[in-house]
Amino acid sequence: MNKETKYFIADIDELIPYVNNARTHSEAQVNQIASSIKEFGFLNPVLITGDNTILAGHGRILAARKLGLKKIPCIKEEHLSESQKKAYIIADNKLALNAGWDMELLSIELSELEGMDFDIDLIGFTGEELSKIFDEGKEATEDKFDVEKELEKPKTSKLGDVWHIGKHTVICGDSTDGEVYSKLLEDKKVNLVCTDPPYMIDLDSASGKIKNDNLKDKEAYEFLLGAFTNFKDYMSKDASIYVFYATMKARIFYDAYEDAGFKVGAGLIWKKPRAPLMRTDWKFNMEPIIWGWRKDGKHIWYGDQKQKAVFEFDGLSNSKTEGFGHPSSKPVPLIAYLIKQCTQTNGLVLERIIPNIIQLNFFTHPLKSPYNKAFV
Known part of the structure; x- marks a missing residue:
């Protein structure tokens, strides 16, 4: 099973949102992401499947469109099963929420x-x-x-x-x-x-x-x-x-x-x-x-x-x-x-x-x- 990570620059219009993405992004949060990208650069690539379906990064895509970006950095995965893809989309969001802060x-x-x-x-x-x-x-x-x-x-x-x-x-x-x-x-x-x-x-x-x-x-x-x-x-x-x-x-x-x-x-x-x-x-x-x-x-x-x-x-x-x-x-x-x-x-x-x-x-x-x- 090949798990090698492939980085590349993709045309934003070729990327396909996951139809059952349960994660929501308010206008205010999209603006925050856009401001972050503008300040720091696009440091967190979007994760996509072999057919260009988005697994992680829907909010970053919305922010990129707001900024007028035509091409963005992506990572393509080609080793996950269909059930793993569904699970990863949820886990990628939920696991981050489980972390805490040293105040x-x-x-x-x-x-x-x-x-x-x-x-x-x-x-x-x-x-x-x-x-x-x-x-x-x-x-x-x-x-x-x-x-x-x-x-x-x-x-x-x-x-x-x-x-x-x-x-x-x-x-x-x-x-x-x-x-x-x-x-x-x-x-x-x-x-x-x-x-x-x-x-x-x-x-x-x-x-x-x-x-x-x-x-x-x-x-x-x-x-x-x-x-x-x-x-x-x-x-x-x-x-x-x-x-x-x-x-x-x-x-x-x-x-x-x-x-x-x-x-x-x-x-x-x-x-x-x-x-x-x-x-x-x-x-x-x-x-x-x-x-x-x-x-x-x-x-x-x-x-x-x-x-x-x-x-x-x-x-x-x-x-x-x-x-x-x-x-x-x-x-x-x-x-x-x-x-x-x-x-x-x-x-x-x-x-x-x-x-x-x-x-x-x-x-x-x-x-x-x-x-x-x-x-x-």
């Missing part, structure tokens, strides 16, 4: 691929599956770090200083200056940007005036455009971005955001249980957020399909003890929630334009975070 090693491999700026959509996992792989048993937990005691210690910094805090890096610099990002990140690309720039509404804080918060509209646009453009240059093609802003200056923020090369994915609302005390007619018990990604890329979603565009988290007071003197300090659970939807363990998150130390604390001491973070 720890899988998480490590996928994390390394994301760090290499590889499009992990090509691998075939859904966003929900990736979320389970990376977030199982890895929730942020409190530790015993004394924030107030640490803040009492003398601190000095100057432009250009780089601080290393565990896995995290902070640089004192101008967020509109590209050289600052080059020094901070070198040739690395980030998986997420979460930024809280000045709202341009001349807010007072318990610590005094906020720098660059009273710019005229044209100056504000140029300031934001410079920062947002740098954001895009150091984001991977599949990264997302969150931008906190004030509704009164929405047009300026959206214009700068889109002109910098970002696509608006959704307008999100952080709802607060209580409105802060402000001398306004309408009390703002919410803050809006722009969420999106690069226009020349696509984002990866790691959350499930139950997330709503309005979410509620407790706010912080405008005090030096709780809110660190900033009128719009962001609570740790809020930042953790946003980041979890768009990145995974060991992902690189960039916080540009840090308005207050709460965001810095989230990724340094008060919480043990599974994410790496860089700050400007």
